[in-house]
Amino acid sequence: MKSYTFKNLKIDQSSSCKVKFTEESIKQFISISEDYSKIHFDKKYAVKRGFKDKITHGMLLGVFYSRFVGVYLPGKHSLCIGWDEIKFNEPIYLNNVISIKGKIVHLNNPYKVATIKIKATNQLKKIVSTATAIVKLNE
Amino acid sequence: MKNEKKEILEKIQPIFFKVFGNENIKIDYDSSPETIEQWDSLAQINLIVGIEKLMKIKFSVSELANLKNVGEIVGLISTKKK
Numbered sequence: 001m002k003s004y005t006f007k008n009l010k011i012d013q014s015s016s017c018k019v020k021f022t023e024e025s026i027k028q029f030i031s032i033s034e035d036y037s038k039i040h041f042d043k044k045y046a047v048k049r050g051f052k053d054k055i056t057h058g059m060l061l062g063v064f065y066s067r068f069v070g071v072y073l074p075g076k077h078s079l080c081i082g083w084d085e086i087k088f089n090e091p092i093y094l095n096n097v098i099s100i101k102g103k104i105v106h107l108n109n110p111y112k113v114a115t116i117k118i119k120a121t122n123q124l125k126k127i128v129s130t131a132t133a134i135v136k137l138n139e
Numbered sequence: 140m141k142n143e144k145k146e147i148l149e150k151i152q153p154i155f156f157k158v159f160g161n162e163n164i165k166i167d168y169d170s171s172p173e174t175i176e177q178w179d180s181l182a183q184i185n186l187i188v189g190i191e192k193l194m195k196i197k198f199s200v201s202e203l204a205n206l207k208n209v210g211e212i213v214g215l216i217s218t219k220k221k
Contacts, residue, residue, distance in 0.1 A: 106191065
């Protein structure tokens, strides 16, 4: 786990991590969220709606965005105070490996708040999602 | 000067709507944490961060300490944009 303090952060500073979407992670997400929408576990149902397989929950990626901020950038001292503009551009399928990359685009000195633009891409380098995290450094 | 402040107020109003989650809330020069219930410390942070990004300016700790209402925020932005 990284533990950047506010004074260690710079504009354009970035970090990345990779996440594999497994059957187990989807099951755990369903268990916690109770989002039992068929599109997430019924292939036939998903194919009928234009997808090539069942798709993962968009907010399961959101869970990993949380990990990115809390573990990688800024890490230990992070206190997320907002998420802006979370977009899901492409479906994520089972066993897709997603790269999450975040870059600091704004630093507010008085309140020690970093704004981090996050981009998630799949193994085909397609952007599957973007988001903006507003993170206070709780040092 | 009056027009300039009015323009700034109009420009930053959407940030208040977004932070307070209400597009119908009335924001004028006298609006403050005393007059708007949702304007707590977390809202204050989100407002200032949003304004900095939108207006491409930076506030200092001492500048923020003296701000009492929207009118004073607009006045500060106006001096920084010169």
